[in-house]
Amino acid sequence: MSFSVAGTRQDTPACAEGLIHFNNAGASLMPRPVHKAVLDHLQLECDIGGYEAKAQNDALLERFYDAAARSVGGKRNEIAFIENATRAWDMAFYAFDWQSGDRILTSRADYSSNMISYIQVAKRYGVEIDMAPDDESGQIDVTALENLITDRTRLISLTHIPTNGGLINPVELVGKIARRHGIPYLVDACQSVGQMPIDVEEIGCDMLSTTGRKYIRGPRGTGFLWVRDSWIEKLEPPFLDNHAATWTSVNDIQIRDDAKRFENWECYFAGKIGLGVALDYGLELGVTETWARIQTLSRSLREGLSALPGVTVWDKGERQCGIVTFTKKGVAPQTIQSELAKHKINVSLSSRQLTRDDLVAADVDVTIRASVHYFNTEEELGALIDIVRKTD
Incomplete structure (x- = not known):
């Protein structure tokens, strides 16, 4: 079996049902064989x-x-x-x-x-x-x-x-x-x-x-x-x-x-x-190949979110992974999560309880966490970015 986005989406029934799953750092979607x-x-x-x-x-x-x-x-x-x-x-x-x-x-x-x-x-x-x-x-x-x-x-x-x-x-x-x-x-x-x-x-x-x-x-x-x-x-x-x-x-x-x-x-x-x-x-599938896909998607998502007025992307480090965290000025993270859910887009929230010292230093209470996987698509990224843009 070799990696293809179409193949992995066929193995992921929720994709055919219109679900956009960006909560893979919480719990991903099991493929059919699993x-x-x-x-x-x-x-x-x-x-x-x-x-x-x-x-x-x-x-x-x-x-x-x-x-x-x-x-x-x-x-x-x-x-x-x-x-x-x-x-x-x-x-x-x-x-x-x-x-x-x-x-x-x-x-x-x-x-x-x-x-x-x-x-x-x-x-x-x-x-x-x-x-x-x-x-x-x-x-x-x-x-x-x-x-x-x-x-x-x-x-x-x-x-x-x-x-x-x-x-x-x-x-x-x-x-x-x-x-x-x-x-x-x-x-x-x-x-x-x-x-x-x-x-x-x-x-x-x-x-x-x-x-x-x-x-x-x-x-x-x-x-x-x-x-x-x-x-x-x-x-x-x-x-x-x-x-x-x-x-x-x-x-x-x-x-x-x-x-x-x-x-x-x-x-x-x-x-x-x-x-x-x-x-x-x-x-x-090949971890090297799927990792490259995850990096490409997360980089594109960070760039798209960073271009939106009022949006701050909080990810740090010399190297970054498939987890993308962000906030929008004047809009509660819970509001954005709720609006995304109305469009069958799953994200999660990351609070101070999870990494207290780190988030206290940044003076951030809660961030929105969108975590991509190799079966996600550029079109799905665009749907998330568009809703974040419109939510106020």
Whole structure:
């Protein structure tokens, strides 16, 4: 299968119904093969039972690990299926035995759930949070980040693409710093896997989390965690069950030696199959080709919006992705979102709650977030721009 806009739109039923979907950074639209895979497994559970369906579709369930490993350049034993990106990130973060005086090095634009976790361990264990500043372009200042490292820096944790804009943080440069100082490195790739080529070796991270529902175009309630094999046995998951560990004697257990130690015995099996199909679907299209398409569309959308009177585009960074955030002077973002919805155009809103420090500094409460995908068209961009122009 090779990439074509027409082909991917044929695989996306909502496109034929006139829906214009610019909420791919929230939840994208599943292509037909993914939808079918999920429904087929659910039907099998209905027909023969959940345990029996799992046994019959074991090969499809195992296919997920190979697809996930290929999508990030890792190995299948380094992959854990987790119900969402936040819980995948949590399973790595809370696996550290935090001690008073430990320091976490992060950015101003890290996701709210991650920041909440930092603050929780800071309050619970006396951990310190070091927040590296931005450089002139708005991305993380890698020189300043390195200067913040001390002998108590326990973890470098960075969001690759923040939720509130088009910024792509230079995670590869941070990876070189982490390796140079021998500090473990956790990357939140919730918005980047499926959108752009990802290679954990090029990034230089030790842990990476992502979701299924966004640019991968998988089902909701799915995600995965990648952990470098040299780090798996150094991290004890915050909780274990009889899938993650074996009860070896009355008073002892043996934790798995692969990344499945971070999984649960019970999971969304239909979603796991669907996520594997979605990952393979994107890989077969060619991530390099689809990423080029996303960049072209988002660049065109930024240019079109920037040309409108009163409109400000808020995206920062030397490199930008498919997320486009903007406001219009004198018009509430909620009003624009509502007007777009009347014309079957989906966008979302990004508030201070999601990246508080970053948006407070910009003195912005809420922005409109339009996130494009490879199946979107120039005509759809024009429809959004036209409505924004007319809305007051």
